[in-house]
Amino acid sequence: MLRALVIDPGKCTGCKQCEMACSFVKEGEFNVSKSRIRVFDFHTEARFVPYTCTQCAEAWCQQACPVNAITTNADGVKVVHENLCVGCKVCTIACPFGTVNYNASTGKVIKCDLCLGSPACAEACPTGAITFKDTEQAGFDKMKVWATQAAHATSTQGPNTPAAKG
Amino acid sequence: MNYVVLGAGPAGVTAAETLRSLDKASSITIINGEDEPQPYSRMAIPYYIYGKIDEHGTYLRQTPGHYEKLGITYKVGRCGGIDPAAHKVYLTGGEALSYDKLLIATGASPIIPRMPGSNLTGVHTCWTLNDAREILKHADKGSPVVLVGAGFIGSIILEALYLRGCKITIVEYAPRMVARMMDETAGGMLGRWCKAKGVDVRVSTKVEGIHEGSDAPGAKLTVELSDGTTVPAALVVLAVGVRSNTGFLVGTGIATNVGITVDQHLQTTAPDIYAAGDCCEGVDLSTGKPDMLAIQPVAVEHGRLAALNMAGHSTPHRGSLNMNVLDTMGLISSSFGLWQGTPLGKTARLIDEDGFKYLKLEFEGDKLVGAQCVGMTDHVGMLRGLIQSGFHLGNWRDRLLAAPERLREAYIDVMQSRPGFGPSAPHTNTPIAKSA
Numbered sequence: 189m190l191r192a193l194v195i196d197p198g199k200c201t202g203c204k205q206c207e208m209a210c211s212f213v214k215e216g217e218f219n220v221s222k223s224r225i226r227v228f229d230f231h232t233e234a235r236f237v238p239y240t241c242t243q244c245a246e247a248w249c250q251q252a253c254p255v256n257a258i259t260t261n262a263d264g265v266k267v268v269h270e271n272l273c274v275g276c277k278v279c280t281i282a283c284p285f286g287t288v289n290y291n292a293s294t295g296k297v298i299k300c301d302l303c304l305g306s307p308a309c310a311e312a313c314p315t316g317a318i319t320f321k322d323t324e325q326a327g328f329d330k331m332k333v334w335a336t337q338a339a340h341a342t343s344t345q346g347p348n349t350p351a352a353k354g
Numbered sequence: 355m356n357y358v359v360l361g362a363g364p365a366g367v368t369a370a371e372t373l374r375s376l377d378k379a380s381s382i383t384i385i386n387g388e389d390e391p392q393p394y395s396r397m398a399i400p401y402y403i404y405g406k407i408d409e410h411g412t413y414l415r416q417t418p419g420h421y422e423k424l425g426i427t428y429k430v431g432r433c434g435g436i437d438p439a440a441h442k443v444y445l446t447g448g449e450a451l452s453y454d455k456l457l458i459a460t461g462a463s464p465i466i467p468r469m470p471g472s473n474l475t476g477v478h479t480c481w482t483l484n485d486a487r488e489i490l491k492h493a494d495k496g497s498p499v500v501l502v503g504a505g506f507i508g509s510i511i512l513e514a515l516y517l518r519g520c521k522i523t524i525v526e527y528a529p530r531m532v533a534r535m536m537d538e539t540a541g542g543m544l545g546r547w548c549k550a551k552g553v554d555v556r557v558s559t560k561v562e563g564i565h566e567g568s569d570a571p572g573a574k575l576t577v578e579l580s581d582g583t584t585v586p587a588a589l590v591v592l593a594v595g596v597r598s599n600t601g602f603l604v605g606t607g608i609a610t611n612v613g614i615t616v617d618q619h620l621q622t623t624a625p626d627i628y629a630a631g632d633c634c635e636g637v638d639l640s641t642g643k644p645d646m647l648a649i650q651p652v653a654v655e656h657g658r659l660a661a662l663n664m665a666g667h668s669t670p671h672r673g674s675l676n677m678n679v680l681d682t683m684g685l686i687s688s689s690f691g692l693w694q695g696t697p698l699g700k701t702a703r704l705i706d707e708d709g710f711k712y713l714k715l716e717f718e719g720d721k722l723v724g725a726q727c728v729g730m731t732d733h734v735g736m737l738r739g740l741i742q743s744g745f746h747l748g749n750w751r752d753r754l755l756a757a758p759e760r761l762r763e764a765y766i767d768v769m770q771s772r773p774g775f776g777p778s779a780p781h782t783n784t785p786i787a788k789s790a
Contacts, residue, residue, distance in 0.1 A: 197770070226733075228766045237766050251658075252651045254364065254397035255407075256416045272416055274401040277679045280731060281688050282651050284739030286765065290686065290731045295406070 190264050191322050193300075193307060195238050199317035202227055202236035209312035213303060222291060224300040225309045225318075238318055240309070241266070241287040241300040249299065252282035267301045270294070355380035357664065358443055358451055360433050361459035362386035362393035364650055365631025367414050368657030369457050369664075374424045376665040383427040383451065385443075387460065387599075388482055390430070392421075397650050399486045400514035403493070412483060433460065433602050438624040455626050455664045458603075458614060459657065462596035462632035462648055467502065471564030476575050477590040480511045492589035495519035498570060500577045500587040502561050504531040506678055508593035509544070513683050515591075516551065523554040523585045525561055525577075527594075535678050535689050539703075540728050543710050547685045556581070564590055596648055598633045611635060613646040618670040620660040628664055630656035639673030639742065640691045640723060647676050675742050679734075685710055686731050691741045692716055692724035699723065700751075702758040713758050720751040736765040745769070 207223035215222045225240035247266050250258040257272035258279060268288075275295040279288045288299040300307075302320070310320040357373050359366045362384050370384045386393060398412035415421075421428045431445040436456070443451045464479035466472050478488050493499060497520050501508050504526035515522055526533075530541030531548070545555050560580035568576045570586030577585045598613035609615040609623040614634040621628050630636075631653035635644035652674040662669040679688040695701055695716040702715040709729065716724035722740040740747075747754070750764040 221732075228763055230763060230767070237770065239766060251368075251654050254395035254414065254650050255411065256414060272411065274398050274407055274411065275681075276397050276401070277681065277686065277688075277731070278397065278650055280734055281677050281679045281690070281738055283735035284742055286733030286736035286739060286762070288735065289733065292684070292731075 191302075191320055192243065193240065193302065193310060194319050194321050195240075196317050196319075197235070197237040199315045200227065200236040200238055201315055201317075202229055203314065205312040205314060206238055206309035206318055209308040210300075213308040214298070222298065224287075224289075224298060238309070238313075239287070242285065243300075243302065244285070249279035249283045249288045252278045254278060261304075263302070263305070265302050265304065266299065267304075268297055268299055270296050273297055356452060356454045357382045357457070358453035358455075359384040359457045359459060360387075360443065361457075361461055361631070361633070362388075362414075362428070363459060363461045363631060363653060364395065364414060365461075365653040365657035365660075366457065366459035367393050368654045369459060369630060369661040370421075370426045371424065372658045372661035373665055374426060376661070376667065381427070382425070383429060384421070385429045385431050385433070385445070385451075387432045388430070388484065390483060393428070394483055395650075396481065399480065399483065400510050402483070403480075403486055403489060403511070403514040404517035409483065435602055436606050436608070436627070438606055438608065438627060441626065453626070456628070457657075457660055457664065458622070458627065458629040458633055459631045459653075459660075460599040460602075460633045462598050462646075464592065465595045465597050466592060467561070467594050469561060469563050471566075471575075472592065474564055474566060474575060474590075476588065477564055477592065479592050480507070481596070489589060489591065493518050493520050494572075494588070496521060496572065497588040498573050498586050499523070499589045499591065500525060500561075500575075500585050501591050501593060503593035503595070504528075504555070504557070505593065505595065506532060506535050506680060507596075508591075509680055509682050511591055511593060512548070512553065513681055516553065516683050520589075521552075523556065523577075523587075524548070525556045525559050525579060525585075527558070527560050529558045531555070531557065531682075532680065532687070535680070536687060536693065536726050536728075537714070539705060539714070540687055540689075540712055540726050543707065543712060543728050544682050544685065544687065547682060547710060551683050553683075554585075596632065598635075598646055600633060611644070615644070619663040619668065620656060620671060621663065628660040630660040637671055637673035639675045642673060645676075647674055649676070649678060651675075651677070675738060677738060685729060687712075687726070687728040688731075688734055688737075689726040690724060690737050691722075692718075693726045694724065696723060700755060702755045704758045713761070715754055715758050715761070717747070717751055717755070720747045721745070722747065733762050733765075736762060740765060740768070 206225050207220040210223040210225050211219045228237045257269045273296040277290050291298045310318045359370050393414045394412040395414050401407050434446040435444045464481045499520040499522050501524040504524045531544045548555050562578040564577050568586040573586035575587045600610045614629040616629050616634045632648040635646050638645040677690045699718045704713040711729040714726045725737040
C-alpha cells in the first residue's frame with residue numbers, strides 16, 4: 189500500500205526540527221538550507237507551513253530529466269540517482285512546485301525521497317503536523333486532486349494531462 | 355498499426371515510449387539521423403566535455419536493452435524524403451519504410467555563420483556527440499579557445515571549456531550575454547562574473563573571419579574581430595543559434611515556416627504525419643502563438659502529446675512555457691515565460707549587483723507572466739508553477755511589487771488558499787490554512 193506524507197500546517201509551530209532531521213539524515217550535517225523539507229514562515233500571521241515534494245503522479249522533474257536520472261520506485265517515490273545526475277538543473281525549473289533544488293556542493297539536485305520508507309521529518313515532528321500514512325487511510329488520491337486542480341485552474345487538456353494507462 | 359518516428363532526441367524517444375504505453379501490439383520504429391549506438395541527450399554534452407560523465411552518461415535512457423524490452427526498433431539512418439500520399443519514408447541509402455502514422459522529430463541544427471574560415475580544421479559547432487569528440491581533440495588545458503556566440507548554448511559550452519582549463523574569449527554580436535534569455539541587468543551580471551573568472555568577454559563585437567596560422571603558443575588559428583583586434587585560437591566553437599531541420603520536406607507539400615507548421619494536435623498539414631520538438635513550431639503558452647522553442651522540456655511535452663494524438667487519444671496542446679536555466683561557472687540564472695515583460699504589465703525588481711543576485715517578476719493584472727533570476731536557485735520551479743497555472747495572486751501582487759523576495763511565501767499562500775485545488779493540494783488533504 190502506498191504511503192505518503194500528510195502535512196497539517198495548522199499543527200506546525202515552526203520549530204524546524206523536520207528541517208534539521210532531514211539535513212542530518214540526508215547530508216550528515218545540520219544545515220537546513222540543504223533540507224528537502226522547508227517550513228515557510230508567514231511572519232505577520234504567526235503561521236507556518238511545512239512544504240516538500242508530493243511525489244506527484246505527473247513527475248514533471250522525471251519527464252524533464254535529459255539523462256534518466258530520476259525514476260519512480262515501487263512505492264511511487266521519485267528518486268534522483270546521484271551517479272546519473274549531471275547537474276543540468278532542468279528539473280529544478282520544470283517542477284512547478286519548486287521542490288527539486290540544486291546542491292552546489294555536490295553539483296547534483298536534491299529532492300525528498302521519503303527516506304525510502306521512514307521519513308526523518310515525520311519522526312522528528314513533535315506536534316503531528318507531519319505524519320506518514322497510508323494513502324488510502326488519508327483519503328489521498330493524487331490523480332483525482334490533480335484533475336480537480338486542472339479543471340479549476342488550468343485545462344485538463346494539456347501537455348501534462350496524465351496519459352491513459354496502457 | 356505501424357508507427358515510424360524520425361529522430362531519436364527527447365521528442366522522438368518520449369513519443370516512441372508513449373506510443374508503446376498506449377498500444378502494446380503495434381510496430382514502432384525510431385530512426386536516429388546520427389550514427390550512435392543509442393539515443394543520447396544534447397543537454398548532457400557540456401558535462402561530457404569536462405569529464406563529469408562518459409559517453410554512456412549522455413544516453414537518454416540508462417537501462418540496458420531499454421528499447422528492445424519495449425519492442426521499439428532502433429535504427430540509424432538519415433531521411434532523404436517523404437511521400438505523404440504513399441505513406442513512405444525514404445532513407446538516404448535508398449531504403450524505403452512504410453508507415454501508418456509518422457512522427458517527424460528531426461530536431462534542429464546549428465547555424466554556420468557566413469564568414470571566411472568557418473570550415474577550417476579546429477572550427478566546430480557544439481551540437482552533436484560527434485562535435486564534442488572533435489572539440490575534445492583541441493580543448494586541452496591552457497588551450498586558447500574562441501567561442502562565437504554568447505547565447506544560452508554558447509554560455510553553457512563556456513562553462514564546460516572553462517572547467518577543462520581552456521583560456522577563453524567569448525565573442526557576442528549582441529550588446530550583452532544571453533540576450534535572448536535575460537535582460538541587460540542579468541546579462542551584465544553574467545558578463546562581469548565571466549570577466550572576474552578570467553574569461554575575455556567581447557560583446558557588441560562581430561567575428562569577421564578566421565584564418566590559419568598564429569604566432570601565439572598552442573594556437574593554430576587567428577580570429578579577426580570587428581573591433582580590429584585578432585585573437586589566437588587552438589579551437590573556435592560556433593554557437594550562434596539553431597535552425598529547424600526541415601530541408602528534406604521540400605516538395606512534400608508539408609507546410610513549414612521557421613519550423614514545421616503544426617495544429618493544436620501537433621499534426622502537420624499532411625494526413626497521418628505529426629511533428630514534435632525543435633523541428634516544429636508548437637504553441638507558446640505565453641503568447642498563444644506558434645514558435646520554435648528549442649528546449650528539452652518542450653521536446654518531451656511535444657513528444658508525449660504527439661504520441662497521444664497519433665494513437666487516437668485526441669489531446670490538444672495548450673502551449674509550452676519557454677524557460678531556461680544556465681550555470682555560468684557557478685553563477686546560476688534562469689528565465690521563464692514573458693521575462694521581457696508586457697507593455698501594460700507591472701515589474702518587481704530585486705537587484706544586488708555586488709552580490710550577483712537578481713530577481714525580476716513580470717505581472718499582467720494579478721498574474722505572474724514572466725520571471726528572471728540570477729544567483730537564486732531555491733524553489734525556483736515555483737516561478738514556473740505560478741506562471742503556468744495562471745493563478746490570481748490577489749493582494750500578493752502588490753506585496754510582491756514591494757518585496758519580490760517574498761515570492762515563496764506568496765506561492766505557498768496562493769496555492770493553499772484554494773481548498774482542494776492548487777498544485778499543493780495533493781499535499782494537503784488536511785485542514786487548509788486560512789488566508790489572512
